[in-house]
Amino acid sequence: MNDIQCIMSTYGRNPVAFTRGEGTRLWDEEGREYLDFLAGIGVNNLGHCPPKVTAAIREQAGRLIHTSNLYRIPLQEKLARRLTDTCFADQAFFCNSGAEANEAAIKLTRKFMRDHGHPSRFEIITAVHGFHGRTMATLSATAQEKVQRGFEPLVPGFRYVAFNDPSAVEKAISPYTAGILVEPIQGESGVRLPDDGYLESLRAIADQHGLLLILDEVQTGMGRTGKFWCHQWSSVTPDIMTVAKGLASGVPMGACLATSRVAASFSPGTHASTFGGNPLACAAALATLEVLLDDGVLAGVPDLGQYLRDKLDGLKGHQAMIHATRGRGLMAAVELKGGTEEVAAMCLNRGLLLSCQMGTTLRMLPPLTITRDEIDQGVAILDSVLSDLF
Numbered sequence: 144m145n146d147i148q149c150i151m152s153t154y155g156r157n158p159v160a161f162t163r164g165e166g167t168r169l170w171d172e173e174g175r176e177y178l179d180f181l182a183g184i185g186v187n188n189l190g191h192c193p194p195k196v197t198a199a200i201r202e203q204a205g206r207l208i209h210t211s212n213l214y215r216i217p218l219q220e221k222l223a224r225r226l227t228d229t230c231f232a233d234q235a236f237f238c239n240s241g242a243e244a245n246e247a248a249i250k251l252t253r254k255f256m257r258d259h260g261h262p263s264r265f266e267i268i269t270a271v272h273g274f275h276g277r278t279m280a281t282l283s284a285t286a287q288e289k290v291q292r293g294f295e296p297l298v299p300g301f302r303y304v305a306f307n308d309p310s311a312v313e314k315a316i317s318p319y320t321a322g323i324l325v326e327p328i329q330g331e332s333g334v335r336l337p338d339d340g341y342l343e344s345l346r347a348i349a350d351q352h353g354l355l356l357i358l359d360e361v362q363t364g365m366g367r368t369g370k371f372w373c374h375q376w377s378s379v380t381p382d383i384m385t386v387a388k389g390l391a392s393g394v395p396m397g398a399c400l401a402t403s404r405v406a407a408s409f410s411p412g413t414h415a416s417t418f419g420g421n422p423l424a425c426a427a428a429l430a431t432l433e434v435l436l437d438d439g440v441l442a443g444v445p446d447l448g449q450y451l452r453d454k455l456d457g458l459k460g461h462q463a464m465i466h467a468t469r470g471r472g473l474m475a476a477v478e479l480k481g482g483t484e485e486v487a488a489m490c491l492n493r494g495l496l497l498s499c500q501m502g503t504t505l506r507m508l509p510p511l512t513i514t515r516d517e518i519d520q521g522v523a524i525l526d527s528v529l530s531d532l533f
C-alpha cells in the first residue's frame with residue numbers, strides 16, 4: 144500500500160496538495176498558485192493564516208494547549224461571553240465540530256422536554272436536503288438518502304418535511320414533537336435560500352405548540368452571509384443555535400448556544416467533551432472574533448457579496464449554461480444546466496477552488512477578506528472555463 148491507501152477512502156479527493164496559504168491564495172507542492180473560493184468549506188473565513196489568529200495560536204501553543212473541563216478555563220469563559228454578546232443566547236457549550244454541536248442541540252432539546260413534563264416529546268422536525276453532520280444522530284437528522292444509506296437503523300426521533308414550507312411543519316407536528324431544526328440557508332444542498340418570512344413562520348409555529356426552534360448556523364454563521372448570524376436578517380431568534388466551521392479559523396471547534404431557560408437542562412454530568420473549548424481552540428476563536436468584529440471584516444461582507452453576485456449575474460448574461468445564481472453575503476451558488484463536475488475540475492486546473500454540490504451547483508464560500516480584484520480574477524477563470532467547455 145502506498146501512503147494514500149493508508150487512509151480510509153471516505154473522500155473523493157482532487158489530486159492536488161496545498162503546502163502554503165495566505166489570504167485568498169493557496170500554493171501547491173509544485174508552487175502553483177490558486178484562488179480559494181471555498182475557504183476550507185467555509186472555515187477559513189479570514190483567509191489563510193490570518194496574522195492575528197496565527198499569532199494567537201502560536202502564543203497560546205507555547206503557553207498552554209489543553210487542560211480539560213475538570214477545571215475552569217478563563218479563555219472559554221471569555222469566548223462564551225463574546226459569542227453570547229453577538230446574539231440571543233445566554234450560554235454556550237463548546238465541542239469540536241458541527242456534528243457535535245448539533246448532537247448537543249438534539250440532546251438539549253430532548254432533555255429540556257423531559258425536564259418540563261413532556262417525556263414523550265423527543266421528535267425533531269428537520270428539512271429535506273438539510274445537512275447536520277455525519278454522526279449517527281446527526282445523519283438521522285439529515286434528510287438525504289445518500290448520507291443515510293447503509294447506516295440503518297437510524298436514530299429514532301426525526302421527521303422530515305419540505306424545506307421552505309411552514310405548513311408542512313405544521314402538518315408534521317404530533318404529541319411527540321419537541322423541536323424544529325433547520326439551516327437558515329441550506330449550504331450543502333447548494334445554497335438554497337428560503338422565502339422571506341420562513342423563519343418567522345417557524346418561530347410562530349414553535350411558540351404555538353411549545354416547541355424549541357433550533358437553527359443550524361454551522362455554515363451560515365460567523366459573518367458568512369453579511370450579518371454575524373444569518374438569522375439576524377430576520378426578526379426571529381431561536382432557542383438553540385449551533386456553530387462550527389468559521390468559529391476558530393480552522394482549529395477544530397464547535398459550539399451549541401442557547402437561552403438560559405433552555406440551557407438550564409444541561410447540568411453537570413449530562414453532557415461533555417474532552418477537547419471541547421480547550422485553551423488553544425478558544426484563543427483561536429477569540430482572535431477570529433476580534434478580527435471579524437473589531438477590525439471591520441464583517442462590515443465589508445454585504446458589499447463584497449453584492450459585488451460577487453453582480454459579477455455572477457453578469458456571467459449568466461452571456462453564459463447560456465448558467466441556469467441560476469443565488470446567495471447571500473459571501474455564500475454564493477451558480478446552478479448549471481449540466482457538466483458541473485467538469486467545470487469544477489477545470490476551474491481547479493486553472494487555479495480556482497470551488498465545490499460542486501448535488502451534481503448541479505457550483506458553491507462559493509470565499510474568505511470574507513477577499514478583495515474585489517480577487518473576485519474579478521476568480522469569476523474570469525470561471526468565465527473562461529464555461530467558454531471552453533460549452
Ligand SMILES: *Cc1c(COP(=O)(O)O)cnc(C)c1O
Binds near residue numbers: 330359388
Ligand atoms: C458542515 C456542516 C455540519 C457538520 O459539521 P462537521 O464539522 O463536519 O461535523 C453541520 N451542519 C451544517 C449546516 C454544515 O454545513
